[in-house]
Amino acid sequence: MRWAGWPSSSLQLDVQHDDLEPFQPLRDVADFYRSEEVFDRRIHIIGIGNVGRFIAHSIRGVPSPPPVTLIFHRALYNQQWLVSDQKLRVITNGVEETIHGFNAEVAFPRPRHHGREIAVDGSDSFNSSDPFASEQSTGPTVLEGESTKPIHSLIVCSKSSTVVSALLSIRHRLLPSSVILFLQNGMGTVDEVNEIVFPDAATRPHYMIGINSHGLNNAHVNKPFTTNHAGFGTIALGILPHARDSPDATKHYPLAPVTRFNPGVDEINPVESKRPADPDPDNPQPYSSSWPKTARHLLRTLLRTPVLCATAFSPQDVLQLQLEKLAVNSVINPLTVLLDARNGAILYNYALTRVMRLLLAEASLVIRSLPELSHVPNVEQRFGAGRLETLVVGVANATRENVSSMLADARAGRRTEIDYMNGWIVKRGELLGVSCVTNFMIQELVKGKTRMISHELGDNVPFVGVHGVDDGTGENH
Numbered sequence: 208m209r210w211a212g213w214p215s216s217s218l219q220l221d222v223q224h225d226d227l228e229p230f231q232p233l234r235d236v237a238d239f240y241r242s243e244e245v246f247d248r249r250i251h252i253i254g255i256g257n258v259g260r261f262i263a264h265s266i267r268g269v270p271s272p273p274p275v276t277l278i279f280h281r282a283l284y285n286q287q288w289l290v291s292d293q294k295l296r297v298i299t300n301g302v303e304e305t306i307h308g309f310n311a312e313v314a315f316p317r318p319r320h321h322g323r324e325i326a327v328d329g330s331d332s333f334n335s336s337d338p339f340a341s342e343q344s345t346g347p348t349v350l351e352g353e354s355t356k357p358i359h360s361l362i363v364c365s366k367s368s369t370v371v372s373a374l375l376s377i378r379h380r381l382l383p384s385s386v387i388l389f390l391q392n393g394m395g396t397v398d399e400v401n402e403i404v405f406p407d408a409a410t411r412p413h414y415m416i417g418i419n420s421h422g423l424n425n426a427h428v429n430k431p432f433t434t435n436h437a438g439f440g441t442i443a444l445g446i447l448p449h450a451r452d453s454p455d456a457t458k459h460y461p462l463a464p465v466t467r468f469n470p471g472v473d474e475i476n477p478v479e480s481k482r483p484a485d486p487d488p489d490n491p492q493p494y495s496s497s498w499p500k501t502a503r504h505l506l507r508t509l510l511r512t513p514v515l516c517a518t519a520f521s522p523q524d525v526l527q528l529q530l531e532k533l534a535v536n537s538v539i540n541p542l543t544v545l546l547d548a549r550n551g552a553i554l555y556n557y558a559l560t561r562v563m564r565l566l567l568a569e570a571s572l573v574i575r576s577l578p579e580l581s582h583v584p585n586v587e588q589r590f591g592a593g594r595l596e597t598l599v600v601g602v603a604n605a606t607r608e609n610v611s612s613m614l615a616d617a618r619a620g621r622r623t624e625i626d627y628m629n630g631w632i633v634k635r636g637e638l639l640g641v642s643c644v645t646n647f648m649i650q651e652l653v654k655g656k657t658r659m660i661s662h663e664l665g666d667n668v669p670f671v672g673v674h675g676v677d678d679g680t681g682e683n684h
């Protein structure tokens with residue numbers, strides 16, 4: 208590395224190596240910044256619901272915080288922000304804390320039809336067999352008011368069902384070196400994003416997964432940028448391996464094991480490890496040597512934000528935590544929708560315990576059969592139906608006064624996350640030969656009930672749109 212702008216005499220004192228180029232002072236400070244990559248600390252947050260607001264507020268509350276940009280998906284919300292005092296408020300135990308210093312932008316969700324992106328000008332990219340045809344021929348479409356600046360660190364707090372359309376609106380701003388933290392309930396979002404938004408692993412950003420258990424609601428509906436921190440929780444974080452670094456590990460699923468031991472065969476022909484634990488014992492590499500700078504920055508920022516209670520886990524541990532949460536959500540959330548009741552309603556009711564057991568028997572079998580867990584010890588016990596039931600009852604009891612996020616969505620006529628909960632169990636079950644009829648039935652019942660409510664509300668809730676229309680990019684509440 209060349210030290211620009213330093214007196215050459217002081218530099219030469221330190222230089223011991225003959226193979227270094229002779230020092231040539233750079234012209235000025237600007238040259239230094241041109242020759243060295245300048246690291247952008249800015250964190251963008253998309254999905255400015257309760258979770259997004261809470262995280263933005265928490266990050267800006269620490270000493271020397273990074274710049275934070277809120278990305279709104281509706282011109283209306285951006286307008287509301289611009290005419291407000293541009294501050295976020297979080298209420299904890301009745302005490303309101305106000306934080307300012309945010310930037311704001313707007314990015315409009317791209318309309319999609321039958322899973323295909325439609326060109327915003329109405330042209331026929333969606334008739335083409337290549338879903339990216341319009342973007343490839345004309346470059347990304349930037350709508351009026353949208354930014355084109357690169358995004359290096361992004362936290363996605365949108366609801367699972369709207370993550371793809373939210374990311375399509377900023378795909379052209381995300382670089383292969385960027386990092387995206389996904390903070391959704393349920394499973395399957397990352398696979399969907401890989402398939403639709405970043406199909407080419409060579410240009411795909413890095414991913415992090417987060418599991419949030421903070422209880423957040425907007426108890427003050429008439430205060431749009433205020434969030435109530437109702438239950439203290441944690442955020443479990445993990446950096447996912449990238450397909451560029453280990454294509455085998457991510458070909459079918461991000462966490463599939465790399466090498467497997469075949470008894471009998473490998474004893475005769477020992478397997479040559481593709482990624483040996485210690486490839487060069489003389490130059491040991493730290494565990495995180497392949498983590499990109501952006502992911503390390505985002506992880507460190509979240510870990511040094513006390514109110515978030517964030518902890519880092521290995522990808523395998525994050526997957527298991529996600530699956531535990533999935534099992535809990537796939538019982539409490541749909542049952543509370545069908546019963547139109549708070550979480551505690553599923554307790555002390557044997558008829559509902561039987562439904563819970565039917566759902567969990569299928570979920571447990573699917574999870575225990577997942578190939579990505581085949582090398583993990585103790586899976587049979589951790590994901591046994593009995594243990595999952597204990598988890599569900601514990602959470603239902605601890606959150607007995609809560610309106611579940613799915614019930615809140617259903618009551619408001621919004622699309623729910625059922626496809627990423629029970630739907631994911633059914634889908635993975637089909638691939639594994641495990642039939643999940645109870646989960647399928649409950650998935651369809653929830654969809655039916657949500658549709659019913661949305662009709663009752665006047666059928667006035669379109670899911671996809673562009674400017675100013677309610678486009679379904681709901682936030683994670």
Ligand SMILES: CC(C)(CO)C(=O)C(=O)O
Nearest residue numbers: 539606609610611612613
């Ligand atoms: C744990 C539970 C059920 C709490 O309400 C939840 O995560 C949700 O509502 O989505």
